[in-house]
């Protein structure tokens with residue numbers, strides 16, 4: 001998908017996004033719990049960049065637990081970002097948030113953020129070189145040694161393991177055993193629209209963007225997560 005298509009897709013999905021993914025809340029809870037420990041060394045006044053923040057789940061979790069942290073939420077879909085703003089108002093954290101509607105390239109690269117989140121975002125960039133460029137743009141906005149917590153759908157799509165994980169994932173979303181022909185349609189849609197690569201390949205793409213070797217810290221079904229530190233050299 002190109003950038004216009006991604007923005008259009010999430011503008012359309014925004015109103016129903018949280019309800020659509022409600023069944024995966026326990027997975028999100030686990031990932032957020034691990035985020036807390038991964039970010040435990042950050043200062044009390046840390047600056048956090050949330051890329052592809054969507055409706056704001058990760059930002060609300062971190063803001064609730066860290067009253068001194070400041071957040072910059074980057075999101076190309078105005079409709080998703082509007083829901084994130086409403087959530088921030090409800091949680092009383094808006095004063096600590098800067099909302100940036102647009103892609104990451106349009107945010108000034110100050111190299112000043114202590115940490116960043118990028119959950120289920122880079123998977124929409126199908127071209128590996130462009131995906132490396134995306135991680136480089138993240139690195140340019142982090143301070144040296146800054147931490148990136150990222151997640152993406154990942155698997156070797158040619159392996160038998162992918163069949164097992166895709167079926168389990170689809171059944172989870174449907175709350176039922178999904179018929180074979182529907183599975184084929186989903187497999188085709190993922191192959192067309194989502195850059196599902198083997199976990200090691202995604203780790204090497206992150207590293208090529210200017211990070212020290214990423215540490216795999218999370219897996220639930222097809223979702224994998226990595227912790228990566230920005231290297232000391234300019235990315």
Ligand SMILES: C[S@@+](CC[C@H](N)C(=O)[O-])C[C@H]1O[C@@H](n2cnc3c(N)ncnc32)[C@H](O)[C@@H]1O
Pocket residue numbers: 006007010051052053054055056057058074075076077080102103104118119120121124134
């Ligand atoms: C699957 S949602 C995930 C939202 C949120 N991070 C979460 O975990 O619930 C992906 C979000 O990333 C945004 N997005 C897609 N490509 C992006 C890009 N290149 N840069 C920034 N955001 C992007 C989409 O608009 C969408 O809101």
